[in-house]
Amino acid sequence: MIEKIKRGLKNNLQKINPWKKQRLNISPERQNSPVGLCLIVPASALKNLGEKEPINISNIERLIDNASYFLCTDIDEADDIFERIETTTEDIKTVSEQREVYVRINISDGEDMIGKKIPYILKRNLPHYGSANIIELACLKYLSISGLEKFNRI
Structure with missing residues (x-):
C-alpha cells in the first residue's frame, strides 16, 4: 500500500515539474545577458x-526623454x-550644455528593450529590478549620420 502511494506521488511530481518548467521558461542565458542602451543626449542632461557609475531607472527615463538618437x-x-x-x-563637464554626448548604459535583465523603436515603449520595458551602469560617456566630434545609421532618430 505504501509503495503504491509513493509511486502515485512520484507520478504526480513528474507531471507538475514539466508544467512548471514550461510556465516559467527562464533560461540562465536570458537572466545574465545585459543589454546596451546607447543614447545621444545634450550635455545638460547628464x-x-x-x-x-550606477544609474537608477528614473535617470535612465530622463535620459531617454532628452535623447535625439537612441x-x-x-x-x-x-x-x-x-x-x-x-x-x-573633451571633459563633458566643461563643454557647452547643448553639446551632443554619447551615453552607453548596460542594463541587466533588459532583453525586452532590445530593438524597440519608440521611446515610450523603450521606457515601458525598462526592468525595475537588476542593475544599470553607465559604461561610456563621450562628446561627439560631429553629429552626422556617420556612425548613427543604426540608431533610432527622435
Whole structure:
C-alpha cells in the first residue's frame, strides 16, 4: 500500500515539474545577458552622472526623454557602434550644455528593450529590478549620420 502511494506521488511530481518548467521558461542565458542602451543626449542632461557609475531607472527615463538618437541592443553590437562613432577626449563637464554626448548604459535583465523603436515603449520595458551602469560617456566630434545609421532618430 505504501509503495503504491509513493509511486502515485512520484507520478504526480513528474507531471507538475514539466508544467512548471514550461510556465516559467527562464533560461540562465536570458537572466545574465545585459543589454546596451546607447543614447545621444545634450550635455545638460547628464547632471551629476558619471562614467562607470550606477544609474537608477528614473535617470535612465530622463535620459531617454532628452535623447535625439537612441538604440538598445546586445553588448557586442553596442561595442561595435561605439567604435564607429567619432568622439573627442573633451571633459563633458566643461563643454557647452547643448553639446551632443554619447551615453552607453548596460542594463541587466533588459532583453525586452532590445530593438524597440519608440521611446515610450523603450521606457515601458525598462526592468525595475537588476542593475544599470553607465559604461561610456563621450562628446561627439560631429553629429552626422556617420556612425548613427543604426540608431533610432527622435
